[in-house]
Amino acid sequence: xxxxxxxxxxxxxxxxxxxxxxxxxxxxxxxxxxxxxxxxxxxxxxxxxxxxxxxxxxxxxxxxxxxxxxxxxxxxxxxxxxxxxxxxxxxxxxxxxxxxxxxxxxxxxxxxxxxxxxxxxxxxxxxxxxxxxxxxxxxxxxxxxxxxxxxxxxxxxxxxxxxxxxxxxxxxxxxxxxxxxxxxxxxxxxxxxxxxxxxxxxxxxxxxxxxxxxxxxxxxxxxxxxxxxxxxxxxxxxxxxxxxxxxxxxxxxxxxxxxxxxxxxxxxxxxxxxxxxxxxxxxxxxxxxxxxxxxxxxxxxxxxxxxxxxxx
Numbered sequence: 001x002x003x004x005x006x007x008x009x010x011x012x013x014x015x016x017x018x019x020x021x022x023x024x025x026x027x028x029x030x031x032x033x034x035x036x037x038x039x040x041x042x043x044x045x046x047x048x049x050x051x052x053x054x055x056x057x058x059x060x061x062x063x064x065x066x067x068x069x070x071x072x073x074x075x076x077x078x079x080x081x082x083x084x085x086x087x088x089x090x091x092x093x094x095x096x097x098x099x100x101x102x103x104x105x106x107x108x109x110x111x112x113x114x115x116x117x118x119x120x121x122x123x124x125x126x127x128x129x130x131x132x133x134x135x136x137x138x139x140x141x142x143x144x145x146x147x148x149x150x151x152x153x154x155x156x157x158x159x160x161x162x163x164x165x166x167x168x169x170x171x172x173x174x175x176x177x178x179x180x181x182x183x184x185x186x187x188x189x190x191x192x193x194x195x196x197x198x199x200x201x202x203x204x205x206x207x208x209x210x211x212x213x214x215x216x217x218x219x220x221x222x223x224x225x226x227x228x229x230x231x232x233x234x235x236x237x238x239x240x241x242x243x244x245x246x247x248x249x250x251x252x253x254x255x256x257x258x259x260x261x262x263x264x265x266x267x268x269x270x271x272x273x274x275x276x277x278x279x280x281x282x283x284x285x286x287x288x289x290x291x292x293x294x295x296x297x298x299x300x301x302x303x304x305x306x307x308x309x310x311x312x
Contacts, residue, residue: 004056004057005054005055005056005057006020006023006024006054006055007036007052007053007054007055008020008023008052008053008054008055009050009051009052010050010051010053011039011050011051012039012051013035013038013039013051013053015051016050016051016052016053017033017053017055020053020055021055024055024057026057030057030058031055031056031057031058032055032056032058033053033054033055034053034054034055034056035051035052035053036052036053036054037049037050037051037052038051039051039052154231156184156196159196159227159231159235160182160184160196161182162227162230163182163196163198163223163227163235163237164180164181164182164198166223166226166227167180167198167200167219167223167239168180170219170222170223171200171208174208176202176204176205176207176208177202177203178200178201178202178203178205179200179201179202180198180199180200180201181198181199181201182196182197182198182199183196183197183199184196184197185197185238193236194236195236195237195238196235196236196237196238197238197240198223198237198238198239198240199240199241199242199243200239200240200241200242201242202242205241205242208241209241209244212275212276212279213244213245213248213276213278214276216239216240216241216244216245217276217278219239220237220238220239223237223239224237248279248282249282252279252282252283252286253282253286255272255283256282256283256286256287256295256308257286257287259272259308260287260290260292260293260308263292263293263308263309263310264292264293264310267310268310269307269308269309269310270307270308271305271306271307271308272305272306272307272308273305274299274302274303274304274305275304275305275306277304280297280304280305280306283295283306283308284297284306287308291311292310292311293308293309293310293311294308294309294311295307295308295309296309
């Protein structure tokens with residue numbers, strides 16, 4: 001019989017405990033159970049992790065003696081501490097030294113620090129259609145790059161082929177006849193990463209876009225998740241349908257400038273219709289360097305919208 005702790009994994013905590021008890025030949029009340037991980041089912045079966053527990057047999061269980069119940073703790077009343085009598089000082093106290101006035105330090109002139117120049121305005125591009133919130137990337141990174149697994153090295157061409165095959169099979173299973181074109185694009189910002197654009201081309205593909213691009217966003221999320229799960233590392237992949245995102249960027253940019261001109265002439269603020277975070281980001285970027293107006297968002301969830309306001 002085992003005389004030391006063992007670690008067991010299973011689909012659930014209960015299953016792991018049952019397997020461990022079977023290996024030890026003990027019952028539940030003869031071991032201490034420590035739950036190391038409750039596991040995770042992942043998303044669509046991806047990124048799942050097994051439950052892991054540690055079973056430590058009681059000493060009585062390993063020696064064949066019945067376990068004795070633990071004795072109740074004995075409480076001892078606490079008596080208040082008794083302060084000892086003060087001890088007279090060995091030497092007479094010395095008079096306190098009068099405080100000395102502070103010595104003023106000569107002022108040292110600081111050299112003037114030049115402020116960095118403001119960044120030049122830029123035109124929103126396709127990568128700006130990405131969600132301004134990072135929850136999707138964080139989940140996909142956790143599911144695709146576990147700490148204990150080494151990332152797989154892959155070339156750009158191999159990544160193109162893998163991602164295009166995954167997306168093509170997904171679109172085919174959804175009942176659409178289309179082809180996927182893969183191209184690499186440079187980052188739109190200095191701190192950004194290159195991204196792989198997968199553009200789905202074919203006829204009658206509007207259902208793949210969905211209302212406000214929600215279906216397209218879900219397809220992109222799944223493709224990223226499956227690629228990252230295979231490679232165990234994060235790859236920036238953007239999925240588009242017949243250049244829909246590029247056209248949407250252009251439309252929103254034109255709308256932003258047209259509404260800004262209206263606000264500049266009338267002096268009255270304009271509120272746009274509710275938009276998802278990625279589209280609100282396009283409006284903010286288009287007008288962030290405007291001389292006369294500025295933008296701000298208000299509302300919650302699906303009702304959040306952008307307001308274009310004249311500068312005072």
